Amino acid sequence: MKEAMDLIGCLCIHGFTGDPWEVEPICQELQKLDGWLVYSPVLPGHGKELSALKGATYEEWVYTVEVAFEELQKRCTDVYVIGFSMGGMLATYIAARYSVKKLVLLNAAAYYFNPKQFLKDMIAAVRYHFTGNQEEDQLIDLYEKKFRETPFAALAQFLQLVQKTKPYASKIRVPTLIIQGEMDGLVPMKSAYHLYDIIESDEKELIAMKRSRHMIFHGYEAEEVINQIKDFLLESSQERKKTT
Structure with a gap:
């Protein structure tokens, strides 16, 4: 077992109206690594009862x-930060103000709402209510619960x-990996392009996942997303191909 100060830390931040379940798959994978301390806090008001927002x-x-x-910084030699959706915006704030080793942004909400994909998702929701059929990664019941229970005041705080x-x-x-689902109805590709363009890191990469919706760790390409993140975090800056 590594000494306390030889630990590698990783902060994983969930999204608006969510909880650590959203990033749980990557947390579980990183926790398997020797000497890693992975933490995903529940943001205030978030969790199962959205009325608390x-x-x-x-x-x-x-x-x-x-x-x-x-x-994490007190306990670890290096700390990585992974942010999903609104958590991606919180992660950019942390990476700009603190000594972060590497940054991963997943469907980060610099911009929000993808009208074309959102319309497709709404049509799928109507079909689901008539037929009971949905694709495994559509999670229609989850999104309907969020839309129904999220207080308007919380939405204002998100904005x-x-x-x-x-x-x-x-x-x-710092070295940054941006991953964006092309089928995300909540966060458009525009958001990923914007972040890629303005981040000043000499080492940055943008990966578009063609079959991924918003819940990128709970869809068809989840394993590939996890592998991309692990490769990025574990490889040195010399080994990872630079994208400029």
């Missing part, structure tokens, strides 16, 4: 990930967080 603020979400990162954190991406200098 009514009183939550974006400042609390920012504070939670700051404290989590600082705690504020995106606007407050978006400028920090231009201050990122």
Whole structure:
């Protein structure tokens, strides 16, 4: 077992209205590695009962990930950060302000709402209610619960967080991997392109997953996404191909 200060830390941040289940597959894989300390906090107001979001603020979400990162930093030699959806925007904030070793952004919500794919998803939802059939990765019941139970005040906090954190991406200098699902109805490819363009790192890469929806770790290409992340985190900067 490695000494405490030889540990490698990884902070995994879930998305808006979500919980650590969203990033659980990558957390479980990284926890198998010797000497890794992986942590995925529940953001205030999030979890199973979305009504608790009514009183939550974006400042609390920012504070939670700051404290989590600082705690990992005390225990680990290096700390990586992985952010999904809104968690990706929180991750850009952390990477711009703290000593992050590497950054991974997954369907990060610098921009949100993909009208073309969203319409397809709505048609699929109507079909599901008539036939009971859906593709394994569509998760229609989950999204309908989110739309039905999320307080409007929480949505306003989400919008504020995106606007407050978006400028920090231009201050990122660490190696960054951006992965975006092309079939994501909530976050468009535009978001990934924007982040790729403004991140100032000399080592950055953008991967588009053709069959992936928003819940990228719970879809058809989840294994490939996990492997891409592990390769990026475990390989040295000399081994990984640079994309500029």
